[in-house]
Amino acid sequence: MTQFLKALAATKRFWDYRKAPKNRGVAIEITGTCNAKCYYCQVGQDNLNHVKSMKKPYLSIDDFRETVRYLKAHEFLKKGDRLVLYAWNEPFLHPEFSEIIKMGREEDCLMSLSTNASVRPKLSDDFDATCIGNISLSMPGFSQASYDKIHQFDFERIKSNVEWMVKAFREHGFFGFFVIRFHVYQFNVHEIEPARRWARSLGVCFEPYYAFINDARRMQQYLRGELPGEYLMNVSKDLFMERYLYRPNRQLHTCDMMNNVMVDSDGFVMCCCLDGTRMGRLTDFKTPEQLLEARRNSEICKKCLAILDPHIFEHIGFGGRGQFKHGLTFSYLYQFLKTCFL
Numbered sequence: 486m487t488q489f490l491k492a493l494a495a496t497k498r499f500w501d502y503r504k505a506p507k508n509r510g511v512a513i514e515i516t517g518t519c520n521a522k523c524y525y526c527q528v529g530q531d532n533l534n535h536v537k538s539m540k541k542p543y544l545s546i547d548d549f550r551e552t553v554r555y556l557k558a559h560e561f562l563k564k565g566d567r568l569v570l571y572a573w574n575e576p577f578l579h580p581e582f583s584e585i586i587k588m589g590r591e592e593d594c595l596m597s598l599s600t601n602a603s604v605r606p607k608l609s610d611d612f613d614a615t616c617i618g619n620i621s622l623s624m625p626g627f628s629q630a631s632y633d634k635i636h637q638f639d640f641e642r643i644k645s646n647v648e649w650m651v652k653a654f655r656e657h658g659f660f661g662f663f664v665i666r667f668h669v670y671q672f673n674v675h676e677i678e679p680a681r682r683w684a685r686s687l688g689v690c691f692e693p694y695y696a697f698i699n700d701a702r703r704m705q706q707y708l709r710g711e712l713p714g715e716y717l718m719n720v721s722k723d724l725f726m727e728r729y730l731y732r733p734n735r736q737l738h739t740c741d742m743m744n745n746v747m748v749d750s751d752g753f754v755m756c757c758c759l760d761g762t763r764m765g766r767l768t769d770f771k772t773p774e775q776l777l778e779a780r781r782n783s784e785i786c787k788k789c790l791a792i793l794d795p796h797i798f799e800h801i802g803f804g805g806r807g808q809f810k811h812g813l814t815f816s817y818l819y820q821f822l823k824t825c826f827l
């Protein structure tokens with residue numbers, strides 16, 4: 486298939502996605518492990534403390550297919566919805582990544598990925614990336630010093646992997662958005678502009694946003710003033726936590742994340758991307774409404790809404806609300822044309 490035909494196939498999927506309602510997300514965690522050591526993430530904390538993940542490291546191709554079909558049959562996943570292939574953890578560690586994407590394409594899904602860019606996924610010769618809508622590249626800064634503090638990877642290797650990914654996925658018909666999600670810490674504010682220039686040179690979108698405590702238990706301890714001293718000391722040196730102290734002047738009873746479905750590599754539904762507590766097996770839920778009800782009645786969500794406004798995540802872009810909306814920007818058009826004329 487030529488790049489032009491691939492572009493047409495991708496456009497059709499994007500068009501279906503444009504028309505689909507955007508009030509919920511569907512995620513399947515294809516890997517149960519991550520290789521980074523991010524201090525403010527619950528997975529990274531486990532890695533730092535040598536706590537082995539109890540989840541299946543990888544979702545098998547058969548389990549992936551079965552999960553997608555269940556989600557479709559029970560209307561969790563509808564035509565035009567985006568299927569996210571991560572929650573926490575690193576999707577490119579999956580040894581059969583190409584097969585997962587192939588299976589998703591056969592099930593007519595538009596997929597979405599996020600990576601720490603530490604590993605290059607093995608792409609088969611016939612790998613078809615037209616069914617991927619966006620790939621986020623998470624970066625904790627733009628220097629070895631910043632990487633030493635958070636991800637603990639070789640910075641030059643990461644840059645070279647990102648450059649490889651942009652080229653390789655484009656060659657395989659990826660017409661969606663590459664987005665560098667730059668995590669802003671107190672120690673890396675001066676690295677935003679060099680990173681932005683590098684992103685522009687690659688023709689990828691750039692979204693800086695304030696890093697946060699990606700761990701519901703510690704986040705709530707922070708808001709209650711109960712964080713252990715050493716952790717609190719690090720938070721006050723590294724993060725811009727005043728962003729999270731915002732409270733609405735009314736009691737909240739719901740949040741947008743309650744509409745989401747997040748299935749881990751063992752087939753359990755997790756509460757949300759702040760709290761990975763399992764709500765039950767996916768097959769215990771027969772309708773999206775049943776899952777929503779379970780969340781509304783859960784102690785986790787009640788406790789969370791009593792102390793945090795989850796909508797705050799719409800405001801954490803470095804530069805204000807609306808930061809995360811990317812559309813037909815010059816950056817995207819540049820990428821698109823570059824792909825067509827490779």
Ligand code: SF4
Nearest residue numbers: 519521523526529574
């Ligand atoms: S923040 Fe992402 S990259 Fe870092 S440890 Fe957690 S899952 Fe891995």
Ligand code: SF4
Nearest residue numbers: 740742757786789795
């Ligand atoms: S209320 Fe809190 S715990 Fe519940 S889904 Fe929303 S963010 Fe997650």
